[in-house]
Amino acid sequence: MSQLIGVDVGGTALKLGRFSSDGELLAELTCPTPQPAMPGGVVTAIVDAVAALDPEGLARRVGIGLPGPMDAEARVARVCINLPGWQQVPLAEWLEPQLQRRVTLANDGNCALMGEAWRGAAVGYDDVLLLTLGTGVGGGVLLNGQLFSGHGGAAAEPGLISVDPEGPPCNSGNRGSLEQHCSIAGLRRLMDRDPQTLDQLARAGDPEALAAWRDYGRWLGVGLSSLIYVLTPQLVLIGGGLSAASDHFLPSALAEVEQRVQAESRRGLIIRRAQLGNGAGRLGAARLALERLRD
Numbered sequence: 001m002s003q004l005i006g007v008d009v010g011g012t013a014l015k016l017g018r019f020s021s022d023g024e025l026l027a028e029l030t031c032p033t034p035q036p037a038m039p040g041g042v043v044t045a046i047v048d049a050v051a052a053l054d055p056e057g058l059a060r061r062v063g064i065g066l067p068g069p070m071d072a073e074a075r076v077a078r079v080c081i082n083l084p085g086w087q088q089v090p091l092a093e094w095l096e097p098q099l100q101r102r103v104t105l106a107n108d109g110n111c112a113l114m115g116e117a118w119r120g121a122a123v124g125y126d127d128v129l130l131l132t133l134g135t136g137v138g139g140g141v142l143l144n145g146q147l148f149s150g151h152g153g154a155a156a157e158p159g160l161i162s163v164d165p166e167g168p169p170c171n172s173g174n175r176g177s178l179e180q181h182c183s184i185a186g187l188r189r190l191m192d193r194d195p196q197t198l199d200q201l202a203r204a205g206d207p208e209a210l211a212a213w214r215d216y217g218r219w220l221g222v223g224l225s226s227l228i229y230v231l232t233p234q235l236v237l238i239g240g241g242l243s244a245a246s247d248h249f250l251p252s253a254l255a256e257v258e259q260r261v262q263a264e265s266r267r268g269l270i271i272r273r274a275q276l277g278n279g280a281g282r283l284g285a286a287r288l289a290l291e292r293l294r295d
Helices: 039-053 091-099 108-119 178-182 184-190 195-203 207-231 241-260 277-292
Strands: 003-009 013-020 025-032 059-066 077-079 087-089 102-107 128-133 137-143 235-239 270-273
Touching: 003 039, 003 108, 003 277, 013 039, 013 277, 025 039, 025 277, 039 091, 059 091, 059 108, 059 277, 091 102, 102 108, 102 277, 108 128, 108 137, 108 235, 108 277, 128 207, 128 241, 137 178, 178 184, 178 207, 184 195, 184 207, 184 241, 195 207, 195 241, 207 235, 207 241, 235 241, 241 270
Parallel strands: 003 059, 059 102, 128 235, 235 270
Antiparallel strands: 003 013, 013 025, 077 087, 128 137
């Protein structure tokens, strides 16, 4: 039975998994992302990591998730706004001769959504919005059971929508984007603590920490409200590293959605934490390799 490799490229770590064709994890590897995360260094790191993960060459197809849009052919990373030097990088073309395997690329939020749809919280749903909350805010959209990426491959960047026209500048060129309010940096603007400390303080009942998480949830709810009006999904999943603290912020996000979104547009809507954690991206990348790259 053929095997697959999924790679999730993040700003601090590369997360890899080798999977069976039905999504069973056979081996995994995490290694640091080279700093600065320039394309050449990341290519070398991926080649070395794949060789370590699959020394016998059992997996012939590789899917790679990256924080930004790809071209329509899923061969070129068009831009990764939070990684230096990533503009129009022909990553698949660079990697294939070194890996001696076929490669497809995808937005990391789309990969996480595909992972959840394959073996996670989105199984059985056709219309799904996923938000990943962490260093940035990404996500993906499933419509009628199909991943939506638009005619040029750059659609579904929910973190870049505007929620505050006078807000902090975003690397995308926008101001007051959802990412600027709901990323780790946005959380720190509310209370200057790292997320783990803020989570611990809130669990201990610290009123300032609890207030910061409530305000964070309100901003998330504002962004979700606009997205829900456009997409009317069955299911909204909250993933990424900050989702571990969702008990603190989801109640205020839900209250904001209920206040802002008319009942008919949220009929039957479920909003909950994603299931697969940091493994969703690599699993979804492998799933896209399975779908796009035929043996």
